[in-house]
Amino acid sequence: MLFFRKNALKRLDIFTRHVRHRMHFDDDILSEQTKTRLDEVLIEAESLKKSSPELINKFLEDTPARLDKITPKKSFAAVREWVDILAVAFMVAFGIRALYLQPFKIPTSSMQPTLFGIHYVSKNTKTTVLPPPFDLFIQGMRKAKATVSEEGQLIPTGSGGFLLSKTYFNIGSQSYSLPGESPKVNEYAIKGRTYFEKGDVLCDGWLSTGDHLFVDRFSHHFTGLKRGDVTVFNTEGISYGGQLLSERGYYYIKRLIGLPGDTIRVKNNMVYIKPSGQKEEKPITDFNPAFKKIYSGKGGYHGHLNSPTATYLINEESTFTVPEDSYFMMGDNSANSLDGRYFGMVPRKNIVGRAFLVFWPFSRRWGIVDAKDPLDVPTTDRNTEMSMQ
Numbered sequence: 001m002l003f004f005r006k007n008a009l010k011r012l013d014i015f016t017r018h019v020r021h022r023m024h025f026d027d028d029i030l031s032e033q034t035k036t037r038l039d040e041v042l043i044e045a046e047s048l049k050k051s052s053p054e055l056i057n058k059f060l061e062d063t064p065a066r067l068d069k070i071t072p073k074k075s076f077a078a079v080r081e082w083v084d085i086l087a088v089a090f091m092v093a094f095g096i097r098a099l100y101l102q103p104f105k106i107p108t109s110s111m112q113p114t115l116f117g118i119h120y121v122s123k124n125t126k127t128t129v130l131p132p133p134f135d136l137f138i139q140g141m142r143k144a145k146a147t148v149s150e151e152g153q154l155i156p157t158g159s160g161g162f163l164l165s166k167t168y169f170n171i172g173s174q175s176y177s178l179p180g181e182s183p184k185v186n187e188y189a190i191k192g193r194t195y196f197e198k199g200d201v202l203c204d205g206w207l208s209t210g211d212h213l214f215v216d217r218f219s220h221h222f223t224g225l226k227r228g229d230v231t232v233f234n235t236e237g238i239s240y241g242g243q244l245l246s247e248r249g250y251y252y253i254k255r256l257i258g259l260p261g262d263t264i265r266v267k268n269n270m271v272y273i274k275p276s277g278q279k280e281e282k283p284i285t286d287f288n289p290a291f292k293k294i295y296s297g298k299g300g301y302h303g304h305l306n307s308p309t310a311t312y313l314i315n316e317e318s319t320f321t322v323p324e325d326s327y328f329m330m331g332d333n334s335a336n337s338l339d340g341r342y343f344g345m346v347p348r349k350n351i352v353g354r355a356f357l358v359f360w361p362f363s364r365r366w367g368i369v370d371a372k373d374p375l376d377v378p379t380t381d382r383n384t385e386m387s388m389q
Contacts, residue, residue, distance in 0.1 A: 005052075005053050007053070008053040008056040008057055008060075009049065009056070011056070011057075011060055012045055012048065012049065012056050012059075012060065015045060015060060015063070016042055016045050016046070019038060019041060019042055019045075019067070020042070022038075022071070023035065023038055026071075030071070034070060034071060037070045038067075038070060038071070041063060041066070041067065041070075044059070045059065045063075100216070100217055100218045101214045101215065101216065101217065101356065102214065102215045102217055102232075102352065102353070103212065103213070103214060103215075103359075104212070104213055104214070104215050104232055104251065104253065104355070105209075105210055105211075105212050106118075106210040106211040106212075106213070106253060107210060107249060109333055109336055110253075110254070110331035110332075110333050110336060110337035110338065110339065111230070111253055111254070111255070111331055111332050111333060111337075112300060112332065112333040113299055113300035113301060113332070113333075113374070113375075114230065114255075114332045114365075114369075114370055115211045115213070115230070115253070115355070115358070115365065115369070116208065116210060116211050116363075116365065117210045117211070118180065118184060118207065118208060118209060118210040119207075119208050119210070120144065120184075120187070120188035120203070120205055120206070120207055120208070121141065121205050121206045121207075121208055122204070122205040123204050123205045123206075125205075126141070126205065126206060135206065136209075138361060138362050139208075139361050139362070139363065140208055140209040140210070140211075140212075140360060140361030140363070141206035141207070141208055141209075141361075142164065142179040142180075142206060142207045142208075142209065143179075143206055144178055144179050144180075144188070144189070144203045144204075144205055144206055144207045145203060145204050145205070146176050146178055146189065146201075146202040146203055147199065147200070147201050147202065147204075148171055148174075148196045148197065148198055148199060148200040148201075148202065149174050149198065150171065150172035150173060150174050150198055151171075151172060151195075151196060151197050151198045152170075152171045152172025152173070152174075152195070152196065153171070153172075153194060153195055154169055154170075154171055154190065154193065154194050154195065154196065155169060155170040155171075156168075156169045156182070157169055157170055157175070159181065159182055164179065164209070165179070165180060165181050166178065166179055166180070167179075167180060167181065167182045167184075167185040169190075171196050176202075178202070178203065178207075179207040180207050184207070188203055188205075188207070189202040189203040190202070208361075209361070211358050211360075211361070211363075211365055212358070212359055212360045212361075213355055213356065213357055213358045213359060213369060214356045214357045214359060215232045215352055215353045215354065215355055215356060216353045216354045216355075216356040217352060217353035218353070219353075219354065220351065220353055220354055225256055225259075225327065225351070225354070226256070226259075226288065227256055227257060227258070227259060227273070227284065227287045227288050227291075228255065228256065228287070228288035228290040228291055229255070229256045229354050230253065230254075230255050230256075230354065230355040230369055230370050231253070231254060231255070231256045231327075231329065231351065231352075231353070231354060231355070232251055232252070232253045232351075232352040232353055232354075232355060233251070233252055233253075233254075233329070233346050233350045233351050233352055234246075234250055234251055234252075234350050234352060235248075235249065235250060235251070235252055235350070236250075236350060237347070237350070238343050238344075238346065238347075238350070239343065240311070240338070240342045240343040241342075245338075245343060248338075251352065252329075253355060254329035254330055254331050254337070254339050254340070255329065255330060255331070255332055256327055256328075256329055257271055257273075257284065257304075257327075257328045257329060257330045257340065258273065258320070258322040258327060258328030258340075259275070259322060259327065260276070260322050260323065260324045260325060260326060260327070261275060261276025261277075261321070261322060261324070262274065262275055262276065262321070262322045262328065263281070263319050263320070263321045263322075264313065264319060264320045264321075264322070264328055265281060265313070265316070265318070265319045266304050266305065266306050266313045266316065266318075267306075267316035268316075269295070269302070269303035269304060269305060270283055270284070270285075270295060270303060270304065271283070271284040271291075271304045271330075272284065273287060290370065293373060293374045294332055296374050297378060297379050298374040298375060298376060298377060298378060298379060299374030299375035299376070299377060299379065300333075300374070300375070300379050301332065301374050301379055302334075302335065302379050303334075304330060304334045305334045305335055306318070306341075307334075307341050307342075310341035310342050311341065311342055311343070311344065312340065312341050312342075312344060313341045314341075320340070320344070322345055323345055325347060325348040325349075326345035326346060326347050326348060327345065327346050327348070327351070328340040328344075328345055328346070329346055354369075355369040355370070356368070356369060357369060
C-alpha cells in the first residue's frame with residue numbers, strides 16, 4: 001500500500017510541476033480567466049496529497065481532458081516553442097555583441113603585417129590557388145581579372161553587390177565589373193586612367209576582403225589598456241587637416257603607443273617613452289616585449305618612422321606628451337598609416353576595445369590577434385601598400 005501511495009504522489013508532483021511550467025511559459029498569452037481555472041486545478045491537486053492512491057490516480061486520469069478544454073492545443077506548438085527559443089538566443093547573441101564582443105573589418109594596410117586590410121594580390125604573388133568558391137570562403141579572396149576587349153573611354157556605371165561590393169563601368173560598348181568599392185578598384189585596376197586600348201590588362205589577380213576580427217569591448221574597463229595593445233577606437237571629434245576623421249572612417253584600429261602623461265619621441269626608427277614623473281626616456285621595447293617584432297626587420301616589420309608631412313613627431317627632436325584621459329596610437333605599418341603623428345591624441349571615451357580574435361579568413365593570422373611571430377624573411381619594401389588610415 002505504501003509503495004502505491006508513493007508512486008501516486010510522485011505522479012501528482014510531476015503533473016503539478018507541468019501545469020506550473022505551462023502557466024509560467026505562456027504567462028503573457030493566457031487570459032486571466034484561463035489562469036484562474038488552472039489555479040483551481042492546482043489547488044485541487046494540492047488537496048489530494050493526503051488522499052488515497054485510488055483518488056489521486058482517478059484525478060490524474062480525468063484531468064488531462066479537462067486541461068485540454070481549458071487550454072486547447074494550438075497548431076505547430078513545438079514550432080512555436082522553438083521559435084521562442086531561437087528568438088531568445090538571438091537576443092542573447094546581440095546582447096553579447098553589444099556588451100562584450102563586436103565584429104570589425106580591417107579596411108586598410110596601416111596595421112600590416114600584424115593585420116591585413118582590403119588589398120589586391122597579383123597572380124604572381126599568390127602562393128596558394130583554390131577553386132572558387134573556396135578561395136573566397138577559406139582565403140577571403142575574390143577573383144579580379146579584366147582585359148579590355150574594345151578601345152574606348154571609361155564610363156563609370158555604378159556600384160553595388162549584396163554583402164560583397166562590386167564596381168561597374170563601361171569601356172567602349174563593353175561592360176565590366178570588378179570586386180571592391182570604386183576607390184579600391186581605381187587603386188588596383190583603373191589607376192587614374194580614362195582611356196584604354198584593346199588588349200590592355202586592367203588586372204589579373206584577386207582582391208582580399210581583409211581580416212575580420214572580434215573586438216573585446218569589456219575587459220579594458222577593469223584591467224585598463226597597456227602599451228602595445230592593438231586597439232579599436234571611434235573617431236568622433238578627432239580631426240586632421242581641417243577634416244573630421246569620421247568622414248574617412250568611423251572606426252580606426254592602431255597599436256597603443258603612449259599612456260596618459262607619456263612623452264613620446266621617435267628616433268632611429270624606434271619609439272622612446274618617458275613616463276610621467278620620470279627623468280629618462282626608454283625604448284618602448286622595455287615596456288612591452290610585443291614591440292620587439294616591430295623592430296625585427298622581418299616579415300614586413302620596419303619599425304616606427306618620423307614623418308615630415310605629419311603634425312607631430314616630424315623629426316627626431318620632436319616630442320609629444322599625451323594628455324590626461326587620452327592615448328597615443330600608431331600603425332605597425334607606419335610608412336603608410338594615418339595615426340597619432342597626424343591627428344594627435346585619442347580620448348579615453350573614444351575607445352571601443354582591444355582586438356581579440358581574427359575569425360576570417362583562415363590565413364596565418366587566424367586566431368588570437370598579435371600572437372604570431374614575424375615571418376623569418378627580411379623586410380625589403382616598406383611601400384607594398386600605399387593606402388592610409
